[in-house]
Every structure is written in structure tokens, then in C-alpha cells.
Amino acid sequence: VTDVSAEDVALVQRCLRGEAEAIRLLVDRFQAEVYGLCVRLLSHRHDAEDVAQEVFLRIFRSLRRWDPSRPLKPWIMGITVNRCRTWLSQRGRRPELADYLQDTAASPPADDSAELLHEIQLALDELRPEYRSVFVLFHEHGQPYEDIAVALRRPVGTIKTWLHRARLEVLDRLRRRGMVAGLPQAPESLDGRGER
């Protein structure tokens, strides 16, 4: 697990004393991670903005409950994942397709990369929420297994299993959609799901 930073502890203590500057620092430090995770899990920028704001309100309301012996970032990511899951269950529908092209590199290549990104995003949207969370936290946010386990409050073994299954489902989709060179496009999905 990532080491606890003394800087984090000091920052949280200042936030608990109600220092506005410390609150600004904490928001600045984690806004990209929280917002980015919300966008990827909800696949909707406006929803992501609302949920990310809710996440920060929740973080500051429950900051006293943070255990200083554990790293801060997984705790924050755990709150974010939980809020996104609650939002998705309340929204009661599949995540909408994000404007994924804006999330690509500044100079998009001229090959089929855009289509590849589109297919990966679609594959992520088809995953179960817990698989999607683990996949995004690991592959996009670079979180190690141990930190994801802390964030999602699951054993490391469970996290590994979820990630491996998520990868296989994404790979299966890429193969079925003809995104792999030298392999013919499968006419039908392996698990019976309809093509988009």
C-alpha cells in the first residue's frame, strides 16, 4: 500500500481546522483524479461534474473519519467510486457514451486510433460497475492492486480476479469488433449480447 504522507496528514489537519487555503489545496490536488474517474465511470461529463462536487462535499464532511495511518488517495478514490455507483443505480440506465475523442492525446493519429478508443470505451461501458472501476483505477489512474483493494474495501485477490475478468471481456469485444489485425470480425458475440 502507498505510504502515508506526512504532508497529507498536515493538510487534512489544516482542513479540519477550517482553513480555506488548505481546502483549496486539497481540492486542487485531487480534482483531476476525482473528476477523471467520475467521467470514466459515468461516461457523462455533466453528471461527472455534479458527482465530483458531491464527492468533495462528502470528503470534507467525513474527513474526521479518515484513518491517518492509511494513505489518503485510495480513501478519496473509494468515496468517488461509491458515489458513482450510487449515481448509476439512481440513474437507472446504462452509462452514456462519453465524448471520448476529447480525452485523447492533443494530436490524434491518422490511423484507426479513434475507432479503437471508441471501442474500448464501449467495452468499458458494458462491464459490470465493479469491473469497470478496477479497470479504470488500474489502467488509467495507475493505482496498484493494494490501493484499489483499500479503496473498494475488498481483498487484493478479489481485485485481481475482477481486473482479469474485465480485461478478458474487453479483449473479447475488441476481437469481435474486428479491431485486431489478422483476425476476422466475429459475426456474433460470444456471450449472446447484442452488438452496438
Added chain:
Amino acid sequence: MNCSQCQDLLQLQLDGDPVADRSPLDQHLQTCPDCRGLFAAAARLEEGLSLFTIPAPPRDFAAAVVGAVLDDQRLRRRTRRRWFAGAALAASLLLAVALKFTTGRPEPAVVQPTTQYFPVAATHPAKESAPPSPIELVSQSSSVVAALPRRIVQEAAAVPRLSLPADVLPELPPMGAETAEPALEQATASLNEARQGMSLAWQAVESPVRRATGVWSRMTPSLQKQ
């Protein structure tokens, strides 16, 4: 190498751990189209993931969040203060009621119907059996309230003396005029002043009230019959 071992190596590769010895894997991939397809798809996935960037928040997002957090904290502080004030008030009322019942009460005055307080009819009862007048009631109640602090101090002083051996305690003069009286005088001064003020105020309004009650009684003879 079988397909299961091949998938384990695939997961290791996607974890970012390089495969130490690729020759058994390559041999298997040459003979297994399924595993070859998986590895090809994994290569495409890695290619796509390298193009992913974490979506950036809008420019004013942090300012909006900080504003919302500070507003939320102010609101919660205000709510908490109101809650504490309400709890303190409720506790004070409970304490007052508890003191009232634990320190004992004088015999309650028998409250008669209001028409007997202001006798206007010719058949009003005899003077000696009449209930106390409003002035007397106010005065009596004020005296009871004024006596409360004195009683509380006396009882509080008695508790530690009871809990200690008699030979440890020096012989103290009884709680009386010399020791507690000056402090009690100070504590009850304001209550006595309040009592006098209430009496004076009642004297000022007493005769108009009596006249008004008489007029009202004469105008409603049916009530007198009842």
C-alpha cells in the same frame, strides 16, 4: 505450455511485468489461434490505453467546489449551534422542573372559580373563608421562588459533611445568619425586587379590573344564577 498458463502470462504482461522467458509462450502461440488472438487483442488494448488521458475538469471547477464546501461547512456550523442552543434550553427547563419537585413545594393554594375572586354579587362568601387575593398569591409565589436558592445552598453544604467522618470536620457554625445570610441576601435581592415590582404593578391594575369584572357580571345575570 497450455492455454491457462498462456492466459496467466497475458495478465502478467498487462500488469506491466515483462515475461522472462518468451520461448515456451511463442511456441504455444504458434499452435493456438485462440491465444494468439488474445495476445493480438491485448497489444491493441495497450495501444489504445496509451492514448487515454485522464479527462481534465472544467477551468472553474475547483473554485466552484471550494465555494460549495465552504458554504456547506458554514451551514453545518450554524445548524450545529442551533441544535446545541435548543438542547441547552431543554436541559435548563428540565433542571428547573427537577429542582422545583426535589426542593419541595408549599401547600398549593386552592384555586376557586374566578367569580369568587372578585365578588360582585350580594351573596359572596364570608371574609375568613375567602381564598387569597391575587396580590397575596403573587407575593406568596415570589417568596417561594426567593427561598429556593437558600435551600439549595443549605442542602449542597450538607452533602460533603455527611460523607466525611465527624472527627475530621471542625465544628462549624450552623448554616445561618452569620455565614450564608449575606450571600443569600445578595442572591435573592433581585428576586425580591421582582416580587415588589409585580405587586406594585398588580395594585395599579387591580381596581380597574375589579370594576370591569363587576360590570361584566351585572351584564350577564344568567351566569350569576348558574
